[in-house]
Every structure is written in C-alpha cells, then in structure tokens.
Amino acid sequence: xxxxxxxxxxxxxxxxxxxxxxxxxxxxxxxxxxxxxxxxxxxxxxxxxxxxxxxxxxxxxxxxxxxxxxxxxxxxxxxxxxxxxxxxxxxxxxxxxxxxxxxxxxxxxxxxxxxxxxxxxxxxxxxxxxxxxxxxxxxxxxxxxxxxxxxxxxxxxxxxxxxxxxxxxxxxxxxxxxxxxxxxxxxxxxxxxxxxxxxxxxxxxxxxxxxxxxxxxxxxxxxxxxxxxxxxxxxxxxxxxxxxxxxxxxxxxxxxxxxxxxxxxxxxxxxxxxxxxxxxxxxxxxxxxxxxxxx
Amino acid sequence: xxxxxxxxxxxxxxxxxxxxxxxxxxxxxxxxxxxxxxxxxxxxxxxxxxxxxxxxxxxxxxxxxxxxxxxxxxxxxxxxxxxxxxxxxxxxxxxxxxxxxxxxxxxxxxxxxxxxxxxxxxxxxxxxxxxxxxxxxxxxxxxxxxxxxxxxxxxxxxxxxxxxxxxxxxxxxxxxxxxxxxxxxxxxxxxxxxxxxxx
Amino acid sequence: xxxxxxxxxxxxxxxxxxxxxxxxxxxxxxxxxxxxxxxxxxxxxxxxxxxxxxxxxxxxxxxxxxxxxxxxxxxxxxxxxxxxxxxxxxxxxxxxxxxxxxxxxxxxxxxxxxxxxxxxxxxxxxxxxxxxxxxxxxxxxxxxxxxxxxxxxxxxxxxxxxxxxxxxxxxxxxxxxxxxxxxx
Numbered sequence: 001x002x003x004x005x006x007x008x009x010x011x012x013x014x015x016x017x018x019x020x021x022x023x024x025x026x027x028x029x030x031x032x033x034x035x036x037x038x039x040x041x042x043x044x045x046x047x048x049x050x051x052x053x054x055x056x057x058x059x060x061x062x063x064x065x066x067x068x069x070x071x072x073x074x075x076x077x078x079x080x081x082x083x084x085x086x087x088x089x090x091x092x093x094x095x096x097x098x099x100x101x102x103x104x105x106x107x108x109x110x111x112x113x114x115x116x117x118x119x120x121x122x123x124x125x126x127x128x129x130x131x132x133x134x135x136x137x138x139x140x141x142x143x144x145x146x147x148x149x150x151x152x153x154x155x156x157x158x159x160x161x162x163x164x165x166x167x168x169x170x171x172x173x174x175x176x177x178x179x180x181x182x183x184x185x186x187x188x189x190x191x192x193x194x195x196x197x198x199x200x201x202x203x204x205x206x207x208x209x210x211x212x213x214x215x216x217x218x219x220x221x222x223x224x225x226x227x228x229x230x231x232x233x234x235x236x237x238x239x240x241x242x243x244x245x246x247x248x249x250x251x252x253x254x255x256x257x258x259x260x261x262x263x264x265x266x267x268x269x270x271x272x273x274x275x276x277x278x279x280x281x282x283x284x285x286x287x288x289x290x291x292x293x294x295x
Numbered sequence: 296x297x298x299x300x301x302x303x304x305x306x307x308x309x310x311x312x313x314x315x316x317x318x319x320x321x322x323x324x325x326x327x328x329x330x331x332x333x334x335x336x337x338x339x340x341x342x343x344x345x346x347x348x349x350x351x352x353x354x355x356x357x358x359x360x361x362x363x364x365x366x367x368x369x370x371x372x373x374x375x376x377x378x379x380x381x382x383x384x385x386x387x388x389x390x391x392x393x394x395x396x397x398x399x400x401x402x403x404x405x406x407x408x409x410x411x412x413x414x415x416x417x418x419x420x421x422x423x424x425x426x427x428x429x430x431x432x433x434x435x436x437x438x439x440x441x442x443x444x445x446x447x448x449x450x451x452x453x454x455x456x457x458x459x460x461x462x463x464x465x466x467x468x469x470x471x472x473x474x475x476x477x478x479x480x481x482x483x484x485x486x487x488x489x490x491x492x493x494x
Numbered sequence: 495x496x497x498x499x500x501x502x503x504x505x506x507x508x509x510x511x512x513x514x515x516x517x518x519x520x521x522x523x524x525x526x527x528x529x530x531x532x533x534x535x536x537x538x539x540x541x542x543x544x545x546x547x548x549x550x551x552x553x554x555x556x557x558x559x560x561x562x563x564x565x566x567x568x569x570x571x572x573x574x575x576x577x578x579x580x581x582x583x584x585x586x587x588x589x590x591x592x593x594x595x596x597x598x599x600x601x602x603x604x605x606x607x608x609x610x611x612x613x614x615x616x617x618x619x620x621x622x623x624x625x626x627x628x629x630x631x632x633x634x635x636x637x638x639x640x641x642x643x644x645x646x647x648x649x650x651x652x653x654x655x656x657x658x659x660x661x662x663x664x665x666x667x668x669x670x671x672x673x674x675x676x677x678x
Contacts, residue, residue: 091463103656108639115635121660125466128467130466261667266671267671273667280631281631319518363578367571377567400571400597476656479655483651484647
C-alpha cells in the first residue's frame with residue numbers, strides 16, 4: 001500500500017518552507033528584472049498579485065478564512081511569473097496564476113491535495129491557449145543592463161546566452177540551499193539533470209544529422225527554464241513521489257521527456273511540460289516502488 | 296410532467312451534467328453552439344422513439360432481447376436522422392463527424408424502465424431530451440464564447456450565423472478537448488449545487 | 495500514415511480518450527481498486543481491435559456485396575448486440591454490456607472505415623493502447639482523489655472530469671511536430 005504524499009502541516013513549518021523557496025528564487029528574479037527591464041517586473045507583479053488575489057477571494061468566499069498566511073500563493077505566483085516571457089501581454093500571467101490557484105489547487109481541496117503542480121498547470125493552460133502570443137522571439141536588449149538576449153526559452157530567465165547562464169547559476173545557488181536544508185529531495189534534480197544531460201548529449205545531434213554524441217549540452221543545461229523546473233517545480237513535495245527509487249525514476253522521466261520535447265518536439269517550454277507529464281505518473285511510481293519494497 | 300419535476304430534471308437529475316450520459320459525443324461537438332443544438336435535437340428525436348418503444352418492449356418482449364432490440368431501434372432512428380440531415384443540411388452535419396452515429400449507444404443509458412403508459416414514457420423522454428439539450432447548449436456556449444470568441448448559430452435570412460464577440464483573445468484550450476472536460480466538470484459541480492439547493 | 499505513425503497518433507498525439515474524447519464514459523466509470531480497474535481496462539482495450547476488424551469484415555463481406563453501405567451503423571450495432579444474446583453469467587455478464595456498448599468500441603469500428611484488414615487491426619490496437627495508457631494513469635490519480643478531502647460540489651465526477659482535463663492538457667504537448675520529428 002503506497003503512502004499518501006505528505007500533507008504539509010499547517011503553521012510555521014509550511015510558511016517557512018514556502019518563504020524559503022520564494023527567497024531562493026529572489027536572486028534569479030532580480031537578475032531577470034534587471035536584464036529584461038520593466039516589462040519583466042510587470043509580469044512578475046501581475047502573476048504574484050493575481051495569485052494572491054484569487055487565493056484570498058476563494059478562501060474568504062468558500063472557507064471564510066484567509067489562507068495567504070501559508071505562503072503557497074506567493075510561491076505559485078513567483079513560479080508562474082518566472083516561467084513566462086517578459087513580452088507576454090499582462091492578462092496572460094493573470095490568467096495563468098488564476099488557473100493555477102483556482103483550478104489546479106483550490107478545486108481539488110487546497111494546499112496538499114493537488115496532484116499537479118499549480119504553477120505548471122497555469123503555465124500549460126496559457127501555453128496552449130495563446131501560443132502565438134507566447135511564441136519565442138529574439139529580443140533586443142531592453143533591460144537596465146543592456147545585455148543582448150540569447151534565444152529565449154519562453155521564460156523570464158532567458159535561454160542560452162549570458163542571460164540564461166547567469167539565471168541558471170543563480171537558480172542553482174538557490175536550489176543548493178533548498179537541497180542542503182532538505183526542503184527539496186536531491187534525487188529528483190540529480191536524476192533530472194543526469195538523464196537530460198545524457199540524452200541531449202548522446203542524441204541531441206541526431207535531428208540535425210550530426211550523429212551520436214554531438215548534442216549541444218551547454219545550451220540545454222544553461223536555459224533558465226530547465227533549472228527552474230528541475231530545482232523548484234519537480235521537487236514540489238505535494239506532487240512528487242516519496243521513496244528513493246520512485247524519486248529517481250521521476251527525475252529520470254522528467255529528463256528524458258524534456259529531451260524528447262525539446263529536441264524532437266521543438267518546444268521551448270519542454271522542461272515544464274515534462275514535469276507536468278511526470279506528475280501524472282506519481283501514484284503509479286509510488287505503487288511500483290512500494291511493490292519492490294523500496295522506501 | 297409538472298414544472299417542479301422538470302426543474303428537477305434540469306438540474307438535480309440532468310442526464311448530461313449529473314449522470315454524464317452521452318458524454319463522448321457531447322464533449323466532442325460542444326465546440327460550436329450550432330453543433331450542440333443539432334446534436335441535442337437528434338438526441339431528443341431518438342429518445343422519443345426509444346422511449347415509446349421501451350414501454351412496448353416491456354410488455355411484449357422477452358427480457359434478454361430488450362437491450363439488443365433497443366440498440367437496433369436506436370441505430371435505425373439515428374441512421375434515419377443522419378440521412379435526413381445529410382440530404383437537407385450537409386454543411387451542418389459534416390462537423391458532427393463520427394459523434395452523431397455514436398448517439399445510438401447512449402440513448403440506451405437514458406432508458407426508462409418502461410413501466411407505465413405510453414404517454415408517461417413519452418413525457419419522460421421529452422423531459423430528459425430537453426434537459427440534455429439545455430445542458431449541452433450551455434456547455435457549448437461557454438466553450439465557444441470563451442474559447443473561440445464567437446457564437447455560431449443557424450444562418451437565418453441575411454444573418455450569416457456567426458456572432459463575433461469582442462474582448463480578450465480567445466483561450467484556445469477551452470475550444471479543444473481539455474476545455475470540454477474542464478467546463479463540463481464545473482458545470483456538473485454547478486448542477487449539483489443547484490440540485491442540492493432545491494431538493 | 496505508417497504503422498508507427500498511427501500508433502503514436504492514437505496513443506499520444508491524438509489520444510483516443512484525451513484527444514478524440516472517445517471512451518470517456520468507461521474511463522470515468524472504471525471500478526475502484528487496481529486489479530478490477532486493470533481487468534476492465536484490458537477488456538475494453540482488447541475489444542477495440544476486435545471491433546475494428548469485425549467492422550471491416552461486415553463492411554467488406556456483407557454490406558458492399560449487397561450495396562447496403564448506408565446501413566453501416568445498424569449493421570455494426572447488430573454485431574455489437576449479438577454477444578449480448580449469449581447466456582453469460584456472473585460478473586462477466588454484468589460487465590459485457592458496458593464493455594461493448596460504448597463510444598470507444600463503436601467509435602473505433604466507425605473510424606476504421608476505408609482501411610484494409612491490416613489497417614483496421616492497427617487502428618484498433620493503437621486505440622486500445624491509447625485507452626489503456628489513459629486508464630492506468632487515471633486509475634492511479636483517482637486513488638489519490640478518493641483519499642483526499644475535496645469541496646462537496648466537486649467530489650466525485652466533477653474532479654474526475656477536471657483530472658481528465660488536466661491529463662488532456664498535458665497530452666497537448668504531443669503534437670504533429672513531435673510526431674514528424676520521431677516518426678519521420
């Protein structure tokens with residue numbers, strides 16, 4: 001019998017975890033805002049604001065209390081905002097955040113009861129609802145730092161190029177803190193990164209006809225979307241499995257799917273799609289891992 | 296059927312929204328209002344036919360034959376409706392695709408027990424068919440309005456049939472398969488709340 | 495389309511349940527418990543290629559020679575109705591109408607029009623595989639839904655629909671581009 005995913009207990013512990021994660025995102029968020037300018041700040045602000053507003057509205061009307069204190073709405077808003085490009089019209093982060101909080105989280109019963117990471121659900125909803133608006137396009141340098149932007153990966157953190165590289169490093173720093181504090185399980189990002197790196201390196205050159213072991217590894221790993229997904233979204237304790245074997249399988253699945261969707265599907269948001277897909281398999285993974293006796 | 300009964304069928308016992316009858320065709324054709332209206336009409340027609348027949352079968356047919364006979368009758372009625380529509384309105388029938396013939400396996404789920412008189416069976420079928428059509432139209436209205444930014448009706452006179460709604464760009468997911476499932480899920484929850492409130 | 499392409503289409507790009515919306519009714523009605531759910535899913539997944547091939551037989555050997563193509567729907571329903579006349583007892587007897595009389599089985603029979611015998615088998619098997627995948631994943635998720643508290647109006651069918659909707663949403667990730675990239 002598999003154990004249920006951990007219910008985050010109400011109170012300071014939950015808030016502590018959420019706020020710690022949010023704080024770990026702050027450096028990368030600041031960097032994104034500096035590099036991309038006021039439009040990036042607006043997207044972030046709208047995403048966070050919408051997330052908080054919807055959570056407050058639902059809490060007051062349905063449960064007669066304010067649930068903002070647990071910090072999860074703040075985290076969801078930040079994740080949604082960071083996963084969107086800076087040139088998205090402002091209704092897009094608003095809808096994404098609202099969908100994340102209302103449909104993916106609250107409808108299922110609120111914190112701890114959703115099976116899909118809310119920020120992912122919101123990001124996917126807008127990805128497929130307004131594909132043209134979110135399509136990747138090269139951007140001129142528009143921030144306060146006057147950096148040229150590499151080809152974007154659909155997120156605020158920029159794709160390859162200086163922008164993406166610095167974002168990835170800042171996220172990795174934040175992620176390392178979460179791993180050290182045991183807030184995030186290390187097996188998941190480790191397996192994710194290993195599987196992703198291996199498949200991209202080995203097979204990434206195939207579509208272009210370059211043969212095996214010619215994949216563009218640095219470009220893939222340095223994209224901010226990958227770091228965000230691997231360190232902050234895949235590790236969501238509510239929507240990821242328990243148990244070492246299950247977690248390794250989960251991470252590996254995310255890595256392989258990210259590779260397939262990026263290299264063959266040509267999707268910039270591949271890491272986000274991959275984690276959402278693996279969210280579906282969590283109960284099955286836990287069941288398999290319990291079968292084998294691995295805990 | 297009294298008004299109170301009808302309101303009960305409309306919300307608390309709505310065949311589509313509460314019992315999820317005729318789900319597959321309903322989900323698939325609710326992307327345009329005109330498709331939903333057409334499918335609802337055919338469903339009503341087939342229901343009336345099978346509803347009357349159910350009473351007769353209850354009285355005269357051996358138990359094991361009842362289901363197969365109803366299935367055959369439903370498929371015959373749907374085939375008749377299909378041929379009629381293809382002959383007189385092919386442009387409206389084409390979008391319904393394979394989902395129109397699929398109604399024949401769903402009418403049976405709405406099968407009444409067949410007890411009672413012919414007029415009872417008729418009224419019951421009419422009520423359920425109407426409730427189904429209303430639920431389906433509601434689903435289509437939301438999906439098309441928010442997902443495609445239009446409302447498509449039958450062209451009448453100089454009216455081309457398509458109303459364009461102004462506002463934000465439409466959310467394409469709602470007009471696609473996932474949207475059907477989301478909107479129906481929430482409409483179903485809404486129907487339950489209203490049904491609970493009334494009873 | 496190649497065989498691989500057909501299989502990938504019905505299983506992922508345009509999944510029978512999550513993309514073409516056939517077989518949603520049986521999916522939502524899956525029995526609780528992993529073994530019964532697996533049994534029911536396998537039964538339905540097996541019924542699909544059978545239905546596709548039988549439809550081909552009916553079309554090719556009965557309707558075409560007699561010139562009765564317009565009665566295709568009635569003929570297919572007749573074929574589906576025949577097993578119901580068998581004296582099957584017990585649990586299988588209760589399951590049989592539901593396994594046969596649903597949009598997935600009939601739908602596959604109708605969709606395979608125009609394909610040859612082998613083509614029909616491939617379409618049916620691919621559809622069965624697609625259904626099985628969706629059913630196994632859904633059954634797992636639904637176990638979690640059953641365990642957790644949910645708002646009263648959302649409990650049961652509404653959340654099942656929402657779950658299927660979220661599954662369909664992520665399945666949109668499998669699109670023509672990916673298919674072209676993988677299957678050439």
